[in-house]
Amino acid sequence: MRKTIGAVALGAVILVGASAGIAKKPPAQERPEAFEALIKCKAIVDEKARLQCFDAASTAMEQAAARHDLVVVDKKQMRETRRTLFGLEIPRLHIFGGGDDEGEEVKSIESIVSMAYPNENGQWVVRLEDGSTWVQTDHNMIAVSPKKGTKVVVVKAALGSYMMRIGKEPGVRARRQL
Incomplete structure (x- = not known):
């Protein structure tokens, strides 16, 4: 019984120590x-x-x-940079604003289709006027083929995924292509 209580107490001390380490902020950027x-x-x-x-x-x-x-760079330039990087897996670095202004994270973008075509799997590849390219990752049907000039909204979704809505079509899952 004493061994069990000792093991539980030791585990609690380790857990508290580990969680205290997690709560600490990283050192300030020089x-x-x-x-x-x-x-x-x-x-x-x-x-x-x-x-x-x-x-x-x-x-x-x-x-x-x-x-x-x-x-x-000023805040306006930093916001624009974050917007152009939307959808790419970029580490959280201070230079991209991963500091005090965390609330300014880009959660969606709006753009216009500049080109769209189905890939070999029948999923849409959509290039936007902002230069980004998005690839459909699910197999949901898009009833109307995306045409140049159509409005596109890409929104951050659950678990690091993205939903792309082309025109008035229902959203489809998508990922940003390099």
Whole structure:
């Protein structure tokens, strides 16, 4: 009996320790060195020295951007990037906004058919005007063949799947093709 109680207690301690580790947030993303150098200039009291620091730091940032060692994007550009990546299996990286603004995840896209054709399995392959290509994964019938110019809505569905609705047709399961 004591061995059983001891085993249960040990299991509970391990479970609590493991769940505490899961709840921790990942370490904060470091900002680029060139950006940090610019921010540190604000702390310089002497105006002449502060201006020299800002000039040197802004020149370094400009050169880093020209070499593509530093890329600056705003929230609007990040949202558009997330939209163009919709449906692709991308790891959750800070550079794609996997940080504080998690609520801004793209859950659907709307576009227009630029080209559509059935593949060898009779499932539709649909290229959208945004450049993405979606392939039907189920065998549900689409009564009206998708035509160029038809509106398409792709929505995130359960378990990492996607539903594609072409025009007024019922939705079909689909996956994004590279």
